[in-house]
Amino acid sequence: MSRWLLRRLVDAVVTFLLVAVLVFVLMRLAPGDPLDRLTEDRPMAPAEQARLRTLFGLDQPLGTQFVRFAEAAVRGDFGASIEYYPTRVTDLVTSRLGPSLLLGFTVLLVNLIGGVWLGVLQARRRGSRLDRWLTRLSLAGYAAPSFWLGWMLVSLFAIKWRLLPAAQMTDPLLPPDAGWLSRAADVGAHLILPAVTLSIVSLAATMRYQRSAMLEVLRLDFVFAARARGLSERRVIWRHAWRNALFPILTLLGLWLPILVTGAVFVEQVFNWPGLGSLTAGAVMTRDYPVLMATALLVAAAVLISGILTDLAHRWLDPRTRDG
């Protein structure tokens, strides 16, 4: 186990380093100079431009720039943002992490509870009208582009019926002395539409996976045996069959985990959700290299860690996977 884990960790570190180098090089090869962008915004003497170029290390060869970046990044220092100079990148990322985690956790929760339950329900009622309709709906949800879905939900629930806010994470006009309950309710109301938009797309996949896995398991002998022993149908489904149909969902969960960190760029833009996705999109537009590196590495770390966690969960739940 420890050798396996060590090997996975070494693999993850190598992959992480490769991603760091690749992102660093590609970003600088892309056209668009971040300091040109800055001078678009403000009058700046050539001497000051040169000073900033030195400050951000942009006057150095690519290799030197990378070494400097890596040395600082190891200490958790990603430098100052070019666009928000002199704000530190870590402060920017930290301020966006909370909203991203909130949105991501909500989507994950909806996926786990709703997707699993509906998938199991479909498998139990295979071929029924309910199964057919849920299949149609899930496929429609899976096929719908998330930004389009977002606009549709906004136009109905926020603009036509005025039930929910169209964008932002909080109401800007909530008084500064509002109580925690009002604040929580406000965030909750703002969370619904972006979370539903993201969930509809991901829920469909979870349902499909769970349905297929359950159908496989429901055919197996131990399920017949459990029924023959006179156990209640609920006990057969949830205690016996579902536990054995969990592995595809674990894999899927591993794929969804990075959403916790990154959110979704399009959905964050549609709902002006102040998460890491919109920070990254803004950094791409302004060529804010330090912010882009920090967010890219965060995503890479999230993907790699969730991969390892998923594998660990598989090994823990299924002893057969521990061999080799």
Add this chain to the structure above:
Amino acid sequence: MTSWLGLAPTGARRLLLAALLTGVGAPAQAQAPREATAVSIVLGAEPTIPVPAFSSSKQNVDAASLIFLPLARLNRKLETTAERSFEPLLARSWSRRDSLTLVFELDPRARWHDGVPVTSRDVVFSLTRFRDTTVSRTYALLLRDLAAVTADGPHRVVVSFRRPYPEQLFDAVHHVWPLPAHLLDSVPPARLTTAAFVSRPIGSGPFRWGRLEPGRLVELVANPEFFLGKPGVDRVLLLVVRAAEAQLNLMLDGTADAFEAFLVPNQITPLVQDPSLRLVTQPSLGVGYLLFNQKALGDRSKPHPILSDPAVRRAIALGIDRPNLIRSVFGPYATVVDGPMGQASWIRRIAPKQPGANPAAARRLLAERGWRDTDGDGIVDKGGVPLSLRLAYPGSSLPRVSTAEPIQEMLRRIGVRIELVRLDGPVWFERRSRGEFDIDYSQAVLDPTPSGLVQSWSCAGIGGSNVAHVCDPAFDAALTRAIGATDDPARHWREAIGVLQSTQPAVFLYSPVQSIVLRTRLRRVTTRPDLPWADLWRWTVDPAPRAAR
């Protein structure tokens, strides 16, 4: 009891019920305690440099206009030469010693937000700094006629000019607003615009800097000691919303109170149908135009192989049906312009009319210059080289994206091949700044004064805003005459614009209408074409409850 959709009758069902109740209950609770005396304004980007003259970006200028004050301000008609109609602000009055000297008396009640009085030292410091080319070449050019700025006591400032001209007052008060010398005079001139002051500015205006939540909002708080009167609004929240649809949605769902932009008809329709909103339209200083590069790409010392010929530029202008093009995209929310001047510019009324579209004349003009379709492919050529040009524009600009293809088609009909180059914002800006384009589809919000034309259309502007290297000594001479004209300035300006038009440095297409969307609960609202929110401190808010979501 049968299971309900397969759920256990207790735990899971309760969980679902709780989730539903939370979802339904949340908005009902959230709408209850909204703040009545705060105003939220939607901005398209973050005001990271909210200091006057430090940035020309719209979001920064908008924020700066709430935090800072100029000595005096133009009237709403933006008449740059009408000295008597300027509104006194930090300067309570001004007088002329002679044709070369203006004397400003500062209002002794004016204070910076940290409590320090605004004095003549601040005015001298600010104007002197921005005349320094190490701070800004652009401002040094705009303030080139200021000879000296001196203090005569704590509240009197004397500004001397190199020559008599009608816009002396405008130049002294419009471009540079007083900044706090006690906080900035220790900053090296070259570092002024990147100083820490920028991230937490101390102004003299009706609102103080409150806080910045990066990527979300900027909060400004009313300055109760504002010497011109306590603002009628307690807080201003500048919401940072990048996506155009989300900007409109925040107005339509009742979250935001005010929004200003160049809108097109399909954006305006839902806004005017909402009874809690009202739309104010006014002429803008914005202009969209196709800018011809006069120098070769890659070697700026050589003329552009095709566009250095004024006849080709004129032919392209004749090939574009501007009224139809503009009507199809903007409907009634833009007008065709005949020069680099927005609808709100007073000079627009006197500018000579440009000829309308005439494809036959355009083809004739090209043929006279040797451009003929020798191979029958529909594209004219000369010496085996087809008349093919690249039109660069940023993909984020809806008006430019919408009009680029029709322009391409119109020019194809006169035998000119246009390759559309839709670019990411920073790439477009970088290529534009470096002159790496054939035709650049530009859109700019111009100064209210025509003398600002010196930046982009005169030889003196090369190396700065004049990225196309437009340089015609005849226009420069006419511009100098017009700026200095004290007798019949309109005639001189008409002549100067005529000279500019004759060389066809660009095809001037449109000036959009400025659309300001306001919630009806806002009262005593006045807006300006140059600074829409500058008078917000005079507004009041209906204390009645806000519209429920």
